Amino acid sequence: MRNKLDMKSLKEEFLEILSNYQGILHKVNIIYFRNTSDREDNFQEIIYQLWKSFPRLQNKNSIGSWIYAVSINTSISKIKKESRIEYREKLPESIDKIDIIEELSLNEASQMLLKAIYNLNEIDKPIMLLYLEEKSYEEIAEIIGISKSNVGVRINRAKELLKQNLNHLNHGN
Amino acid sequence: METNELQNIWKNIDSEISLKTTEELNQLLTIKTRKTINKFLFIFIIDVIVCVGLIVFLILTALNRQSDIIYLINNSILCLITLTALIISLLSINKLQNNKYNLSLKDWLEQRIKLLSRWLLGKYSKFYIVLIPILLVMINLSIHVYFEYRPFLEVMKNGESIYGLTIGFLIGLFVSYFAISKIRKYQIRNLEFLKGLYSHLDNMH
Numbered sequence: 001m002r003n004k005l006d007m008k009s010l011k012e013e014f015l016e017i018l019s020n021y022q023g024i025l026h027k028v029n030i031i032y033f034r035n036t037s038d039r040e041d042n043f044q045e046i047i048y049q050l051w052k053s054f055p056r057l058q059n060k061n062s063i064g065s066w067i068y069a070v071s072i073n074t075s076i077s078k079i080k081k082e083s084r085i086e087y088r089e090k091l092p093e094s095i096d097k098i099d100i101i102e103e104l105s106l107n108e109a110s111q112m113l114l115k116a117i118y119n120l121n122e123i124d125k126p127i128m129l130l131y132l133e134e135k136s137y138e139e140i141a142e143i144i145g146i147s148k149s150n151v152g153v154r155i156n157r158a159k160e161l162l163k164q165n166l167n168h169l170n171h172g173n
Numbered sequence: 174m175e176t177n178e179l180q181n182i183w184k185n186i187d188s189e190i191s192l193k194t195t196e197e198l199n200q201l202l203t204i205k206t207r208k209t210i211n212k213f214l215f216i217f218i219i220d221v222i223v224c225v226g227l228i229v230f231l232i233l234t235a236l237n238r239q240s241d242i243i244y245l246i247n248n249s250i251l252c253l254i255t256l257t258a259l260i261i262s263l264l265s266i267n268k269l270q271n272n273k274y275n276l277s278l279k280d281w282l283e284q285r286i287k288l289l290s291r292w293l294l295g296k297y298s299k300f301y302i303v304l305i306p307i308l309l310v311m312i313n314l315s316i317h318v319y320f321e322y323r324p325f326l327e328v329m330k331n332g333e334s335i336y337g338l339t340i341g342f343l344i345g346l347f348v349s350y351f352a353i354s355k356i357r358k359y360q361i362r363n364l365e366f367l368k369g370l371y372s373h374l375d376n377m378h
Contacts (some may be wrong), residue, residue, distance in 0.1 A: 011199075013312060015195050015198055015202075016195070017197075018198050019192075019193075019194075019198060020194060021196045022192055023187065023190060023192065026190045026192070027190070030186070030190075044201050044202075045205065047198065047201055047202050047205060048202065048205040048209060049204060049274040049275075051202055051206070052274075053273065053274060053275035054264075056275065057275070063220075064195065066214070066275055068277065069274070069275060069277055069278065069281075070275050072276045072278055073274040073276065073281040074181060074274050075202040075273070075280060076278075076370065077285075079366075084310065099346060103190070104186065104189040104190065106185070106186060106189060107185065109182045109185070110182050110183075110185050110186045111187075113179065113182045113183060113186070114186065121373065122370055123278075123370055123374055125279065126193055129209050132179060132180050132183040133183070143276050143278065144277060144278045144374070145276075145277025145279025145280050145281075145374075146279060146374065160225060162179070164225065
């Protein structure tokens with residue numbers, strides 16, 4: 001059993017890491033949830049799940065991968081619980097209101113990209129996010145749990161779908 | 174649109190995100206931890222109160238009816254089943270709390286699918302169909318016979334009692350099956366969703 005002092009220093013260390021890497025949580029949240037309250041709930045849930053698994057984190061060199069993995073898994077778990085989003089390729093027209101676009105006051109190109117990402121399925125979304133974040137194939141393979149060679153195939157497919165979605169949205173405007 | 178262009182647009186989104194202070198993060202963690210512990214305690218307390226309450230009732234009523242062997246057997250079996258159910262439910266709650274998220278997406282999906290499949294489609298997953306009617310009959314009998322202030326066999330010979338017990342049994346059975354089927358449907362939908370994601374991840378060659 002950890003004593004109070006250990007616990008305090010562990011929490012401080014955790015909060016410092018979380019503070020430095022919180023951008024990951026926000027970005028995973030953005031690609032999965034369209035409305036603010038869902039994102040806030042999920043943000044809290046991810047922090048909690050990270051805190052729970054923090055004592056078991058052995059490789060402190062792969063903190064980013066750990067945060068991505070926990071954030072993606074927690075988000076999918078929330079989607080599953082709420083059963084609001086089904087697993088399917090969606091048509092670009094299905095996009096309605098996205099709170100984050102107003103919150104971040106994004107330019108048109110960013111809005112289009114975000115809408116196109118929302119139209120990807122729940123597996124292609126994180127792959128595309130990691131790709132846009134310029135993560136190496138090795139890191140993507142580690143976070144998603146597939147082989148490095150598959151990462152390439154998967155990225156190409158997701159990119160293709162993303163471009164199709166973007167074209168569709170462009171022609172719709 | 175070129176790849177680099179997409180990555181640059183994404184950087185624009187990234188730069189617009191407003192970050193939280195360490196104090197805010199700490200507050201969020203504290204609130205969530207408290208909420209989760211309270212939720213866990215609530216489920217734990219309800220579970221214990223219902224099961225222990227039933228066990229206490231069964232023991233007390235059995236002590237008051239020491240001469241009625243059939244009544245004693247009925248209550249003893251019920252006690253044993255309730256105790257087993259309490260242990261299993263506490264172990265399940267604990268297992269749910271220890272859901273590991275720090276795995277790769279594929280491993281995490283695999284773990285969740287295995288767990289849900291065992292609960293929903295495993296060897297004992299349909300056991301409730303048999304167990305619920307048996308338990309309902311036994312609980313109904315235990316309560317009814319006790320408050321009739323007559324021996325077990327005598328109550329069973331009374332037509333009015335049988336009629337009341339049957340009605341009570343049928344209502345209880347309908348409510349229990351309805352509730353369980355709702356929960357199972359929801360969980361099966363979850364399982365299918367996870368399986369869909371997993372197969373998508375698996376068939377990407």
